[in-house]
Amino acid sequence: MNARKKKEAAWYALFVLPVVIVFTIIVIIPFVIGVGYSFFSWDGLPVHEKTFVGMDNFVRLFSDSRFMVSAGHTLVFTVIAVVLINLLGLAFAIIVTSRIKVRNILRTMLFMPYLIGGLILGYIWKFILGEGLKAIGEAMGNTGLFFNWLVDKKMALVALIIVAIWQMAGYIMIIYITGIQGIPDDVLEAASIDGANFFQQLIYIKLPLIMQSFTICLFLTLSNCFKIFDTNLSLTGGGPNNATEMFAMNIYNEIFKLNNYGYGQAKAILFLIVVASFTLMQVSITKKKEVQM
């Protein structure tokens, strides 16, 4: 018995340890060091002194109105973007897994935005939602809705949401596709023999069976939206008047622009605690609804 247990443990270690070791070195240790810095006042350069300030950085957070405002924007942005990305991604996935002729080319097209990474997307969209909309507005004589969204506080946030959706919906679609195709064909066949129509199949069979995809997709979109940075930087730069400055950008500014390394780390940790509690809650709720096969 004991020998068997040992053997089991050895197998466990063989499968799990390699990843855990690399992961610890690359992610956990740097993170722990970062946690440590959050108790110091430091500008990030080793030649300069670190002063231990205890919980001061964390206390200061709560009176940092700019940080709190940015937290509010991030929350609004994340909630709206997560819902829309998942709805759209799921809709895309359902369309391209149906029997429609153009499904293959359509799938590639919808996934394309995710292939273009980085800052340049922000620059392109800046043109479309800025000058582009303004030109449309002037041409149609409707400047109430069609104007440069990026100079308006509310619409700049909308613009950011649109670009995030555009970029991530295709990515989320891929994961939903994996889920939908994991559904055994015989189940669907049985359903259609029983006379279930497209929507009945969708609601009673497909959706419950892809609960695990929901868990994954909700989590990925949540974490990606909370962490949004590149698009934020290149599309709005946080403006106008900080109306679209998200969490990650606020932290980045604190660390690299204002050189308050310790304080920036404290922000990051608070951010992590908040987001982790949100998402872990979400994961445990949706996990419970998953159907084991």
Next chain:
Amino acid sequence: MKTKKILLNVVLILLGLAYLFPVYIIVVNAFKNRAELYENILAFPKDASFKYFTKAMDKMDFSHAFMNSMIVTCISLVFIVVLTSMCAWMLARNDGKLSKFIFMMFVATMLIPFQTLMMPLLQVLGFFRDYCGIQLTDTLGGLIFCYIGFGTGMSVFLFHGFIKSVPVEVEEAAIIDGCSKLGVFFKIVFPMLKPVTMTVIILNVIWIWNDYLLPSLILYSKKNRTIPLSTANFFGQYTVQWNLAMAGLTLTIIPVVIFYLCAQKYIIKGIAAGAVK
């Protein structure tokens, strides 16, 4: 009925094209100079010569950067796929407290903004250099090592989710037949993971191929530059050399698009194989 179907297909394709409108802007502006771009960003280029592409390729030292990107992407990928699938399977099948803890650790750390890890990460890599004599900065190996670490969270998460929906009975039967765990995993489980493996591969390839921040932190010398690093010169502080940047971007994404088209076939095949079984 039939016309309705054709109409539906046409509408869908048109919507797809509209969805790709920003890509159009990228491609046409790779052919224009500043004056032309200013005049009309949407217009078709007057001169369809590929001179900005060749110039961009030349400035990027494209073939060299391409090789570096290939090496980093491929090797990272092999490690990520093999190691994380093994790990995820073990974690999913041994649902004890330790497994739960490790899994949650992977998941929770996906939420850390990378910007806050940058400085400490370099410290850790510096520690390896100073005290262990292992050069992880400015080497492709070091970059690969980092990608394995940062790729773990999402890949384990994806595999874990999928493995739960794979029936356990086959594995149990194989173990009774005297197969070792390693054998069971590679002979039986891994082939069944094909659809999710493809997803993991696609998402990781795109991420690693396009990533700028991590290589910019770890690699310095010219000989190690990956493709995103080699296009960085086109971006000034206030303006961008648009034609070169767009051409560079197009050159960057063409390989991924080709890869995606190939990979897509395998997804479909994988599913077909699964259906036959």
Next chain:
Amino acid sequence: MKKKLAALVLTMTTIGMAVTGCGNSASTQKDAPVAAAEGESSESESAEKEEGGAETADKIIIFQSKAEIQDQLEDCAEAFTDETGIEVEIWGTTGDDYQQQLETKLANDQGPTIFTQQSGDILERLKDYCADLSDVECMKDIPEGLTADITKDGKTMGIPYTMEGFGIVYNKSLCDATTLKSTDDFINLIKEQKEAGNEGFELTQEDYFLIGHILNTPFALMDDPDAFIADLAEGKSKMADQDVFKEFANMMVDIRENCSNPLEQNYDGQIGDLATGKAAMIHQGNWCAGMFADYEFEDAGMAPLPLAGNDKLAVSVPYYWAINASADAAEQEAGKKFLTWLYTSETGKSYLYDQFGFVPVIKGDVNENLDVLSQDMQSYVEAGKTIGWNMAKWPANSINVYFAPLAQEFFTSDMSADDFLAGLDQAYADAIANQGN
């Protein structure tokens, strides 16, 4: 579960603090070699003077922020290697994240040999990483005024790249901005152009082009800008109490009323407007001449922003070459050799002037290949009609983080001149308060 989580958090925190503490002591250890290296370098220098032979490394690394000269610099480095045998590696850069990349690399003891340095708060921050270059040969030929900002505690820590100046850049076929003698003249010209269907004057959405540069003018026009900045920092003075700032704020309101919204314009579009005759004047510097070529446009000139009768261009040295004080002595020596070569040898100078298009900072040198705007600027420099740049003396990143959001609000609302000034004072105070935490 909750208890465990709390325990976990606690352990992590303790470990983190312990590790950070270790990092602290390790970093003091790291400082030691820096100091030792400095000591060594002075020792080896004295040794050199006796033996007459310098010990130089056979490879140096350059990391610099001016993306425009990157290609030419690579050719230049090759020429240097051909002549001296010292290998030069040039790291790629983007203009945007240069500072952040430089600092992470320096902080982790993996810095380059030569890097771009700026004066002001960035110098204050990185001065421990900048070697003293007073003894570099070409330094004696550079007027002291050009190195004053980069000199601290008797050490000159950088060699100027070039001179840059900003003010009004105008299209000569539409107007002549050199005739403007007052703010009123300026606003009237804007109105005239507006009536003629042109854009009179354009600012753009980029932080420096929106508020940073133009706000420099009232600062520079104070009797003693440095004293005023010191008073501002201590809260003894307010911009709102100064006449020149009041005139500035009113001018900004007039600009807002008579020009299109700068937040809807970017640098690229602005240059396009000027070059194609849509805009008469823009607020820019000589650096933008590089973008005229694609438009085949040369009919441009530079003039002072005539706020409160100002007749001077804002000219300064924004970038300097610095040598990494934490690098080996031999490497530093090789770096100095490169800079000396660049500023004194014939080949070096040909790159500096013909290829990089730099305005000479060496006494007696003339660059005949300057672009149209730099020519204008050079004549202002020769006539002594220049004012300084104060942006670097403002609190760290005050422009990006504090002034720009305010300016964005100003240009998208009907904020009054008084409120704008009060806002600037507040932003300045916030920036001061956030410094050094």
